[in-house]
Amino acid sequence: xxxxxxxxxxxxxxxxxxxxxxxxxxxxxxxxxxxxxxxxxxxxxxxxxxxxxxxxxxxxxxxxxxxxxxxxxxxxxxxxxxxxxxxxxxxxxxxxxxxxxxxx
DNA sequence: CACGCGGCACGCC
DNA sequence: GGGCGTGCCGCGT
Numbered sequence: 001x002x003x004x005x006x007x008x009x010x011x012x013x014x015x016x017x018x019x020x021x022x023x024x025x026x027x028x029x030x031x032x033x034x035x036x037x038x039x040x041x042x043x044x045x046x047x048x049x050x051x052x053x054x055x056x057x058x059x060x061x062x063x064x065x066x067x068x069x070x071x072x073x074x075x076x077x078x079x080x081x082x083x084x085x086x087x088x089x090x091x092x093x094x095x096x097x098x099x100x101x102x103x104x
Numbered sequence: 105c106a107c108g109c110g111g112c113a114c115g116c117c
Numbered sequence: 118g119g120g121c122g123t124g125c126c127g128c129g130t
Contacts (some may be wrong), residue, residue: 040114042116
């Protein structure tokens with residue numbers, strides 16, 4: 001099955017429970033590409049439907065949000081994360097360790 | 105402790 | 118088929 005990275009990424013995004021986030025590294029590892037975190041970011045940016053696939057729930061390994069190509073920009077990303085109950089301060093997720101979802 | 109640069113894997117032109 | 122860009126990461130200054 002030649003599923004695109006985007007498709008597999010979307011599946012993983014849907015596995016993230018509400019109120020949780022994940023990092024590009026975790027996704028990369030979950031997709032057997034532990035060194036391709038950058039590609040994950042690029043793919044998220046190319047995500048055609050960020051409302052269906054919560055690419056905004058993906059943050060950097062250091063807790064920072066990184067960026068957000070969807071309409072509204074980074075501010076919109078912060079809003080959505082806040083809606084999930086995730087506290088975002090100064091462009092980064094506080095309590096990341098508690099909100100971070102890991103793909104077994 | 106904070107900032108800056110290079111490298112890396114993957115997608116698209 | 119080759120090259121560039123990227124929502125990044127890690128290490129060096």
